[in-house]
Amino acid sequence: MNSQNIYLPYKMRIEKITEEAPMVKTFKLAFVNPEDESNFEFKTGQFGEYSVFGAGESTFCIASSPTHKGYIECTFRKAGKVTTALYNCEEGDIIGFRGPYGNNFPLEDWEGKSVLFIAGGIGLPPVRSVIWNCLDLRDKFKDITILYGAKTVQDLVYKNELEEWAKRPDVKLITTVDPGGETPDWKGEVGFVPSILKKASPKGENAVAIVCGPPIMIKLTLPILLEIGFTEESIFTTLENRMKCGIGQCGHCAVGPYYVCKDGPVINYADLQLLPVEY
Amino acid sequence: MARIGVFICHCGENIASTVDCGKVAEISSKIPGVVFSTDYKYMCSDPGQTLIKDAIKKYKLTGVVVGACSPRMHEPTFRKVVASEGINPFFCEMANIREHCSWVHPKGEETTQKAADTIRILVEKVRNNEPLYPIKVPVTKRALVIGGGIAGIQASLDIANAGNEVILIEKEPSIGGHMAQLSETFPTLDCSQCILTPRMVEVAQHPNITLMSYSEVESLEGFIGNFKATIRKKARFINEELCNGCGDCTLKCPIKKIPDEFNAEMGKRPAIYVPFPQAVPNKPVIDKDNCTHFKNGKCQFCKTNCSAGAIDFDQQDQLITVDVGAIVVATGFTIKGTDFFPEYGYGKYKDVVTGLQFERLLSSSGPTLGEVRRPSDGKVPKKVVFIACAGSRDPAKGIEYCSKICCMYTAKHAMLYKHKVPDGEADIFYMDIRAGGKNYEEFVRRAVEEDDVNYIRGRVSKVYEKNGKLIVRGVDTLLNSTPVEIEADMVVLATASVAHSDAESLAQKLHISYDSYNFFSEAHPKLRPVETNTAGITLAGACQAPKDIPESVAQASAAASKTIALFSQDLLTREPIIAVSNKSTCVGCFLCQSVCPYLAIEREEIKDRNGNIIKTVASINSGLCQGCGTCVAFCRSKSIDLQGYTNNQVFSEVSALFERSEEYV
Amino acid sequence: MTELQNIAKKLFDDGSINLLIGYSNNENGGTSAIFIDNSADIDKLIYNENCHQNLMVYFQKPEVKKFGKLAFVVSLPGLKSVLEIASENQIKDGDAYFIAIDKDGNPSLLQDFHQIEDFITNNQTKPPMGLLKLMEKINNMTREERWQYWTDEFSKCIKCYACRSVCPLCYCTQCITDINIPQWISTESSPIGNLDWHIARAMHLAGRCIGCGECMKACPVDIPLALLTANLNKSIAIHFGDEPGMKADYKYPLSHYKLEDKENFIR
Amino acid sequence: MNNYKLITKQNLHSFFDALQPKNTIIAPKEINKKYYFKPVDKFEDIALDYIQTVLSAKSVLFPRSDTLFNYHRADGDYNIDEPSPIEKNTIVFGMKPCDASSFVYLSNFFLKDYQDKNIKERLEKLYIISLSCKEADNACFCTSVGSNPASTKGSDLNLTLIENDTYYVEVVTEKGQELINYSADLFQDTKEIDKSKYIANVPQKFDVEQAKQNIDSIFESPLWVKDSLACLGCGICAYACPTCTCFDIQDIGSQFNGSRVRNWDSCAFDLFTKHASGHNPRPVQSQRWRNRIKHKFEYSVENLGLISCVGCGRCIRSCPTSMNIVKTVQIFQGV
Numbered sequence A: 001m002n003s004q005n006i007y008l009p010y011k012m013r014i015e016k017i018t019e020e021a022p023m024v025k026t027f028k029l030a031f032v033n034p035e036d037e038s039n040f041e042f043k044t045g046q047f048g049e050y051s052v053f054g055a056g057e058s059t060f061c062i063a064s065s066p067t068h069k070g071y072i073e074c075t076f077r078k079a080g081k082v083t084t085a086l087y088n089c090e091e092g093d094i095i096g097f098r099g100p101y102g103n104n105f106p107l108e109d110w111e112g113k114s115v116l117f118i119a120g121g122i123g124l125p126p127v128r129s130v131i132w133n134c135l136d137l138r139d140k141f142k143d144i145t146i147l148y149g150a151k152t153v154q155d156l157v158y159k160n161e162l163e164e165w166a167k168r169p170d171v172k173l174i175t176t177v178d179p180g181g182e183t184p185d186w187k188g189e190v191g192f193v194p195s196i197l198k199k200a201s202p203k204g205e206n207a208v209a210i211v212c213g214p215p216i217m218i219k220l221t222l223p224i225l226l227e228i229g230f231t232e233e234s235i236f237t238t239l240e241n242r243m244k245c246g247i248g249q250c251g252h253c254a255v256g257p258y259y260v261c262k263d264g265p266v267i268n269y270a271d272l273q274l275l276p277v278e279y
Numbered sequence B: 001m002a003r004i005g006v007f008i009c010h011c012g013e014n015i016a017s018t019v020d021c022g023k024v025a026e027i028s029s030k031i032p033g034v035v036f037s038t039d040y041k042y043m044c045s046d047p048g049q050t051l052i053k054d055a056i057k058k059y060k061l062t063g064v065v066v067g068a069c070s071p072r073m074h075e076p077t078f079r080k081v082v083a084s085e086g087i088n089p090f091f092c093e094m095a096n097i098r099e100h101c102s103w104v105h106p107k108g109e110e111t112t113q114k115a116a117d118t119i120r121i122l123v124e125k126v127r128n129n130e131p132l133y134p135i136k137v138p139v140t141k142r143a144l145v146i147g148g149g150i151a152g153i154q155a156s157l158d159i160a161n162a163g164n165e166v167i168l169i170e171k172e173p174s175i176g177g178h179m180a181q182l183s184e185t186f187p188t189l190d191c192s193q194c195i196l197t198p199r200m201v202e203v204a205q206h207p208n209i210t211l212m213s214y215s216e217v218e219s220l221e222g223f224i225g226n227f228k229a230t231i232r233k234k235a236r237f238i239n240e241e242l243c244n245g246c247g248d249c250t251l252k253c254p255i256k257k258i259p260d261e262f263n264a265e266m267g268k269r270p271a272i273y274v275p276f277p278q279a280v281p282n283k284p285v286i287d288k289d290n291c292t293h294f295k296n297g298k299c300q301f302c303k304t305n306c307s308a309g310a311i312d313f314d315q316q317d318q319l320i321t322v323d324v325g326a327i328v329v330a331t332g333f334t335i336k337g338t339d340f341f342p343e344y345g346y347g348k349y350k351d352v353v354t355g356l357q358f359e360r361l362l363s364s365s366g367p368t369l370g371e372v373r374r375p376s377d378g379k380v381p382k383k384v385v386f387i388a389c390a391g392s393r394d395p396a397k398g399i400e401y402c403s404k405i406c407c408m409y410t411a412k413h414a415m416l417y418k419h420k421v422p423d424g425e426a427d428i429f430y431m432d433i434r435a436g437g438k439n440y441e442e443f444v445r446r447a448v449e450e451d452d453v454n455y456i457r458g459r460v461s462k463v464y465e466k467n468g469k470l471i472v473r474g475v476d477t478l479l480n481s482t483p484v485e486i487e488a489d490m491v492v493l494a495t496a497s498v499a500h501s502d503a504e505s506l507a508q509k510l511h512i513s514y515d516s517y518n519f520f521s522e523a524h525p526k527l528r529p530v531e532t533n534t535a536g537i538t539l540a541g542a543c544q545a546p547k548d549i550p551e552s553v554a555q556a557s558a559a560a561s562k563t564i565a566l567f568s569q570d571l572l573t574r575e576p577i578i579a580v581s582n583k584s585t586c587v588g589c590f591l592c593q594s595v596c597p598y599l600a601i602e603r604e605e606i607k608d609r610n611g612n613i614i615k616t617v618a619s620i621n622s623g624l625c626q627g628c629g630t631c632v633a634f635c636r637s638k639s640i641d642l643q644g645y646t647n648n649q650v651f652s653e654v655s656a657l658f659e660r661s662e663e664y665v
Numbered sequence C: 001m002t003e004l005q006n007i008a009k010k011l012f013d014d015g016s017i018n019l020l021i022g023y024s025n026n027e028n029g030g031t032s033a034i035f036i037d038n039s040a041d042i043d044k045l046i047y048n049e050n051c052h053q054n055l056m057v058y059f060q061k062p063e064v065k066k067f068g069k070l071a072f073v074v075s076l077p078g079l080k081s082v083l084e085i086a087s088e089n090q091i092k093d094g095d096a097y098f099i100a101i102d103k104d105g106n107p108s109l110l111q112d113f114h115q116i117e118d119f120i121t122n123n124q125t126k127p128p129m130g131l132l133k134l135m136e137k138i139n140n141m142t143r144e145e146r147w148q149y150w151t152d153e154f155s156k157c158i159k160c161y162a163c164r165s166v167c168p169l170c171y172c173t174q175c176i177t178d179i180n181i182p183q184w185i186s187t188e189s190s191p192i193g194n195l196d197w198h199i200a201r202a203m204h205l206a207g208r209c210i211g212c213g214e215c216m217k218a219c220p221v222d223i224p225l226a227l228l229t230a231n232l233n234k235s236i237a238i239h240f241g242d243e244p245g246m247k248a249d250y251k252y253p254l255s256h257y258k259l260e261d262k263e264n265f266i267r
Numbered sequence D: 001m002n003n004y005k006l007i008t009k010q011n012l013h014s015f016f017d018a019l020q021p022k023n024t025i026i027a028p029k030e031i032n033k034k035y036y037f038k039p040v041d042k043f044e045d046i047a048l049d050y051i052q053t054v055l056s057a058k059s060v061l062f063p064r065s066d067t068l069f070n071y072h073r074a075d076g077d078y079n080i081d082e083p084s085p086i087e088k089n090t091i092v093f094g095m096k097p098c099d100a101s102s103f104v105y106l107s108n109f110f111l112k113d114y115q116d117k118n119i120k121e122r123l124e125k126l127y128i129i130s131l132s133c134k135e136a137d138n139a140c141f142c143t144s145v146g147s148n149p150a151s152t153k154g155s156d157l158n159l160t161l162i163e164n165d166t167y168y169v170e171v172v173t174e175k176g177q178e179l180i181n182y183s184a185d186l187f188q189d190t191k192e193i194d195k196s197k198y199i200a201n202v203p204q205k206f207d208v209e210q211a212k213q214n215i216d217s218i219f220e221s222p223l224w225v226k227d228s229l230a231c232l233g234c235g236i237c238a239y240a241c242p243t244c245t246c247f248d249i250q251d252i253g254s255q256f257n258g259s260r261v262r263n264w265d266s267c268a269f270d271l272f273t274k275h276a277s278g279h280n281p282r283p284v285q286s287q288r289w290r291n292r293i294k295h296k297f298e299y300s301v302e303n304l305g306l307i308s309c310v311g312c313g314r315c316i317r318s319c320p321t322s323m324n325i326v327k328t329v330q331i332f333q334g335v
Helices: A034-039 A081-087 A121-136 A159-167 A193-200 A215-227 B021-028 B046-059 B071-084 B098-102 B109-128 B150-161 B177-181 B192-205 B248-252 B292-296 B301-305 B355-362 B406-420 B440-449 B503-510 B549-567 B591-595 B630-634 B647-658 C003-013 C039-044 C055-060 C076-087 C113-122 C129-139 C143-155 C191-205 C214-218 C225-240 D009-022 D097-111 D117-124 D174-186 D208-217 D222-228 D236-240 D285-304 D314-318 D325-333
Strands: A010-021 A024-031 A047-052 A056-061 A072-077 A094-101 A114-120 A144-150 A172-177 A207-212 A235-238 A266-268 B004-009 B034-040 B063-068 B092-096 B135-138 B142-146 B165-169 B209-212 B215-223 B226-233 B318-324 B326-329 B352-354 B383-390 B425-430 B454-457 B460-466 B469-476 B482-488 B490-495 B537-539 B571-574 B579-581 B601-607 B613-620 B640-642 C019-025 C031-036 C070-074 C096-101 C107-110 D003-008 D023-031 D034-039 D065-074 D077-081 D089-095 D126-131 D157-161 D166-171 D188-190 D247-253 D257-264
Touching (some): A024 A081, A047 A072, A047 A081, A056 A072, A056 A081, A056 A121, A114 A121, A121 A144, A159 A172, A172 A193, A215 A235, B004 B109, B021 B063, B021 B109, B034 B046, B046 B071, B092 B109, B109 B647, B142 B318, B150 B209, B150 B326, B165 B215, B177 B355, B192 B209, B215 B503, B248 B301, B326 B503, B355 B490, B383 B406, B383 B482, B406 B425, B406 B490, B454 B469, B469 B490, C003 C019, C003 C096, C019 C055, C031 C039, C055 C076, C070 C076, C076 C096, C096 C113, C129 C225, D003 D009, D009 D166, D009 D174, D097 D117, D117 D126, D126 D174, D222 D285, D222 D325
Parallel strands (some): A144 A172, A207 A235, B142 B326, B165 B209, B352 B490, B425 B454, C070 C096
Antiparallel strands (some): A010 A094, A047 A056, B215 B226, B579 B640, D023 D034, D065 D257, D247 D257
């Protein structure tokens, strides 16, 4: 057989399961076959198809950084059939993974610039991959600012890492929760991401912003970014259309002629505006 | 992350002698998600429970499957164990490997395999379970007692004496029921009225009891703690406020020859009447069907003679709605009618009477003032034949059950007859004598030994008249089935006790279940004998099955105690096994509403921000829902799920059953 | 102007409706639905024996509902579906106007359910002979033959779900096929997957199907779908004596208990 | 490499008999006056004079449900097996030229970026013998999308019935020659013939270049809603279409045994784009209809340089509500 079956998944063993927030878990996955691991390479921003045999495939990003070798991580919320099946998996179970698919964040282009990460709720996982990637190449970037918000304190994901970033002198971390979502001992901000962004107003010159979160957050954050000096080309996000094949064939993620799985999911705001509003 | 523990109980030898419990535990340990699996002799015992608790701690279990007996018995036990370790109790499931495996199958590999499969499907269910929390509902501390016989009276008094309000409704003009019709009661032969009437008066005077006689249940909605009953107070054409009970009206009524229900139609009464002298309330009622005024508008004797001005021909039925928290159903029984015994000549020969009619003949308040005189000619019968099991225990008649009270009252009748007619002869045809009560057997012996009652074991095939005498033809099975013919002056039938003709419709109004004889069904024949399957509704007396007075009273007190226990709480805690609807996918066809036996499905309007109705969807009243799941089955868009038994949970169980891998053998 | 067009015009002129759904000739020599939102297009409105589509299917379509007040051109099956969806709380008296076409092709404006009920009673027709013959043929088969017949028929299905889309009674916003927790209907088109779907479809229409036959006409592979529901209706009528689409307050026999219902099979 | 031959109808029968034993032959077959592609083993079963089948022949390449692999659980691990490759070659006999041309699109689509193994294997073993159209109906519009009733595009052999029960044969590809070689003596060499007088007249209904430009420019238009009010969102058009390629991937089976399967899907279905969160990028039918039209004439041209419509007319014939792609294009041409 000269062509390879692109739908054959890598077998991955669940090494570690972390409960991040209600209904949200992170899996640390290791390749069952060592040769798969040595052939595997990905860039930050790419995603994959994770599958539970018998339940099917589900699409989400690779939440770990390519600089962390030997494993990949994914974070997902229990929502549909496959994520429910994944949610019920145990450490040691074997699941399927195929990928990486899609484009990636153009980290090379950002060298020498400041990087602002803005994430809301379950929008942090794709951003986290970039954050670690940048932190592992810390010298190449100027200021690194992370603004992360969630509905409630309970809903914040990667709580350990948030603590770690908070301690680092070379990272500015701002965490916020929606009004009413705070606990008595909450030390972060209280307020919605756009207003906290406005309050912090990091400089937009010679900087890029990566925005990921619920559509309403993105919608309200963009004008503020433009206001504080970011350009449409320097604002990046990642699209989350429904995907099935990951390779630009099944048609589900098509936005006009653009396939989110192939031409995306990473897109800058300037390009995003050229797409029909079908995402 | 599911970390499930499996605990297999031997139930002593009950399970272990048939199922290889160790093997079941071993197979279970291979199921994905099972991190601990063991077997133990008595899992419900204290050490067994401790074993589960320790395992939960040690293995950080998130769910538990206990393979043991019926969850009906021990599910609460094990759920408590799990809850005590901080796990939501609904992550504990019981696999019934006793009733479903060891008790019904022989010892063998297949039985063990079935037990293992049963465990496996429940592990699959636990993996799909969700935490559930008890539901709290408020309680209206007022009881509705339906039926004012001895059972209803007793229940009302007990509930009222505990400080709760009671509404007692009785469909006849007076409370008292069948007990008021009796002469003496077995086994002590004390006067029925003498012991009953003080209770009746107590009811009438009790500050916590509202008595509504001549009233019936029209409809019932609501749920435990929160019922809304609509009561039809039938027009008695008497202003009860004004009436002083003098009785003048009944004396002046020109119609006097209506068969008297209280005397089992052995006597006559006027069209305006008080059923019996001790009636409570002591207010007359006009029998509209027989009253001349209502027939042609001419007569007004009662009205003109009423000094209190209490006669009100224009009175209408009233519908009264009351809020009650609990209901005691004590509607009693009736006896089979005249058309039931053509072979015994009942209805054809005046001197063939029912036990209840004979009871009235014996009663000092009866039509003969307590003298035994036969209906045909008023003569004192010298030979009376009693036929027990007239209709009862007779599959050919469609009544297979024992009416329970006949053996005792027939003995009583014969005994009382002999006391009143010492030179008379009393013969009793019987099948068996069932005298299983305190002092009952002694009572029967007394009839035979002291009062010379002649017991003949056998069935009567026919009663016919010859030369003015009733000939009772039967067999004596103790004498080689010799045919016997006895000439009798009077024949008394111990007719079958049956449910009221309106029992079925009442059950449907109350949403309680009933058996094939229309007697109301208890929730469990042994462990929940007074509750019905509808929470908050209890049963007392012979509406459940034939009962004698002590039993009826005991059950009435039991029903009262259930009610009082319910009223002792301000909020009710209910199991959250109820249906929930998905309002986003519901299209509002309301098929669910038409099938819900508990009227638990309500219509809820979904509105947009401007208050426009977008759609109307089904919403489930968590207080009313009993979790039967009928709506779930009917919902086409699968927008209803039963908490604790969701479609997905049940589906996963069934799928697990069909995918037995070789790993689990 | 035809009588039909006159009625339609009047409805527009007095502002009673915003959209009229009727029939017009199409490019391929057939007829198809036309959506008229102003009186100028009324001359395209026609009715003839080729106008078979049950237009009531559009009542639930969000983009149609958006127009506001609607009028439908309906013949007998369409009117029956009006009453059936009315009994299922999907349409209320006065929600729409109905221009009913009788047996002879004459239109009349019906404004309330009562008029629709009378119209249906006065215009009853028999099911087509072909359908009855096929039903008889299938009912005379042995169990095994029948099983084989339906297995063969269902094996043709490509699960395009057109039978569902054209049915005015398939109005669920979430069809059982769209649910995957649990996966009630297997997704693939295979003998077992197809059987899953067709059994669910038939059961969901048992005693509700008003017999317009749209499912059968829409099926690209000619599965005689209407037979299944017609036969189920027949069984229900035999046991419970009711027929869907005759009354707006129809009590669905499978969910309503009546005293005269036979229940000897329960006790 | 075109070379030209003639074969009599009788010899065509013999040709079939020569091909049949070693190949799987799929051909149009009549069932209740409608035509479907079915495996055939007798020449007599083949319908030679039909206008169009209900469903296209794309399923020989891209089946309704296509097994990608099978899995089997053992000792906590999974064994994954690919379906065994097909052994015989498949010949589609008597497909119409419009359908044949769809295979050009399909192979481009499925093999462009990622080589789809199942499709590639099937394509390698696929032979197409097309049959030029003698007749057409109202729904046919191949001439409007750059084709014609005797086009050889996508075919290995093309047959055109000329006079005297004789077929004019064009050998279009090497594969076509391979087929001829099964029984070359049944064929008679000839010169190129003008087929136009032997084929159906399919009037051109729109100008495809103009249509593409018009459709390109219009995304927001009330016409999309007006034109699609009748559409009920079933999947017939996509399922009957020879070039619709959308699919879904699902697991069939349990956690122990089963297969991962690729099923046809349709962008007309309301759940096609719906996210697990409940958000739906194309929530109403007009948007889905627009997507279909724009995909056919605009998006696929942008991505592959090919219109993904071959003018077979199946979507028009099978639509239960008489939706008409030609009419839609004409409407936008009139804008």
